[in-house]
Amino acid sequence: MALDSLQIVLLLPQLLHSFCQSSSSWLAMRLHLSLGGLVTTAVATNLYVSSYIGTITTLQLSQAQNGSYALKQVAINNGSAPNPSWLTLDSTNGVLYCADEGLSVPDGTISSYSTSPSGQLKQIDRHSVISGPVSSVVYNDGKAQAFAHYTGSSVTTWSILASGGLQSLQNFTYTMSSPGPNPARQEAPHPHEALLDPTGSFILVNDLGADLVRVYSIDKKTSELIESTPFHAPPGSGPRHGSFLVSGNQTFYFLISELGNTIASYKLTYGNASLEFTQVFRSGTYGNNTVPTGAAAAECLISPDHKFLLTSSRNDSLFHIDNFDVNNSTKLTSDTLQTWEINPYTGELAFKQLSPAGGLFPRQFSVNKLGDLVAVGLQNSGRVVIVERDIKAGTYGKFVAEIDIPGQVTSVVWDE
Template identity: 45%
Template sequence: MISTGIVSLLLAAPSSATLLWATSYNDHTVTSLNLDKNSLTVLSKSLDCGSEPTWLTLDKPKSLLYCLNEGWGGAASITSYKTNNDGSLSALDVLPVLKSPVSSTLYGPNKGNLAVAHYDTSTFSSFTVRDPSDIALTGNVTYTLDKPGPDPNRQEVPHLHDAILDPTGRFIAVPDLGADLIRLFAIEGDAWKEIPPAQAVSGSGPRHGGFARLGGNTFFYTVNELSNTVTGYKVTYNADSTLSFKLLFDYSDHGEGGSVPAGTKAAELEISPDNRFVILSSRGENSLEIDNFDATNSTKIPSDPIISFRINPWNGALTLTQVAPAGGRNPRGFTLNKAGTLVASALQDDNRVVIYKRDVRSGKLGDLVAWATVGEGENNGPNYVIFNE
């Protein structure tokens, strides 16, 4: 039996509340949060995910949560949790893994497997989670480069940065920032096999991505960290169980003809639940101002943006809809609730999780709903947040 490290701050979440979980580097915790109307409060914190907890993958029907630990300050790992009704987490297993796991997705029959992208170790790996108290490695493949890419400081080796299940559940796409590729894997039951990758724009550094299915078409979009662009592809499902990606466009993540300040790094990409919008976050811009979260302080504070685009269902083109405040600096990760009516943003440089309203029809973010302090210390605060949905 695993020894858990949990700090409980409240006895129980109200039955009408919405639960969220956020990871933060600087206090090494997974924080349980309770959203009740316009109040976001901390319920408990778990220390079981290791030194640098990052990506969270939820299996809602089974009340399971998987947390990746990048392992900068120790051994990298995957922790499986049982999610409790009061928002707290009970650790089931902790498995040491290769360094820097940064993203994961469930796949296969009954979602019994976890696919993981490793950034520093240039590896795609898979694990059986059929028994979440006994996670086990089932396969991996590690990549190399013959020579550095166009940005030799960031593209000296492959850097796998995301793992995305396609809408059919038959394929996994993995953007590789170092190799300018979308690596592709075909799922065969619990197993997978590598299939020919899609070529990304040279020097773009694809970071995160998402599939959208509209009007009988399937599109794939990436946000690219090195070029600060968004790229669109038309996806074709081939008879030989492979995928073809046709490049549609590549332009600024602020829209065609847009630009960003020096030092900007594109971050997260989400597809809205209705598949009608692509939503991005951008770090290091400090291009917007918002009201201070301290009601006694009238000084405005800087914010990076969350940027929304409407998808043309026939050709996959994007139309800029809105550039809205993310709620502070360095929105490394954000997610939408299942209805698409709320956006939760993790502000890594401000030790803050912020929730905004979102209009499903227009795709625009609206009023502030609630916020909470998450993380302790300078920088490297919350980096990812998800709803319990």
């Protein structure tokens, strides 16, 4: 028997309860019910934002019945670390890890927090570490975590305790006999990002200072890393961030390099505790367009459908966009986001779109699970923007929400 609108409304709380129980995320929910031809949408998603001012801010993104979005602050965690630089969310266990670069103090710190539906964070533990942690990744089925330390020229590993806390496991600290081709930025090794390969057997660390992609195999029994032969990136390129794609029986690695402003793709060949990199594509980060003077390539992510590579560049100031304050006619200067279409057979890339990032220095961004929304952390604008994305075309659309964050935004992650 068909339900009328009143019956559906009365059943709505029960439907919501059942949906939330069956969802893997207690906070990301979308419910579409037909009420006499009207579509009602309920959405509530938390995001966590780190800022060099020393805060982790929880934002909530909601969507109204008319389809419009709102982004508001629901919680703020003050004073746990001087200069938070990177957030990693273990959504399975509800733990948020924060790397603190320690720009104003001799050492860095790493912290872990339990999350909650309200957005409030509760600190589990905190450790002083080698200076400059700027990235981390959970590995070995949640048993350990690896950190890349930029200023400390190091890679460290930590065992993850049952509480979500961390216990020191290994330190790898590197030196160089002489500066690299860019002595101002390559006076020492500078590990910039730690990544887990798709098989879960290797950690890759992009080293901007040494022009290396460091490779480590994982001892599954102890979670210890074993150094393998690194991949030598082009001299002076400055490897920064990367992403993996498994396509059929092939695995590709996409690498964005900050100093050279290049994007490259490599076919990976797996050996006995080793990886071989074969280049299949290389381009400037603006496709066939000239790289603007002073530009600095930043992020590199694969879209959830694995069809597109999404990148960002800082300090190019190529767009002037409408002010987010409707009462202010002053245009805002914006750096850029780039979209690349991936050839799944060869790993080659085709430049598809250059789009405004919503402000200055899009240091990091992240994509929601559906792939239709992107949260961009704008370091020098002190802002987070949410931009729509056409899943089928792979292109960015309009900005749908934004909020100012005190200090310099360093990362933003979805909790879905």
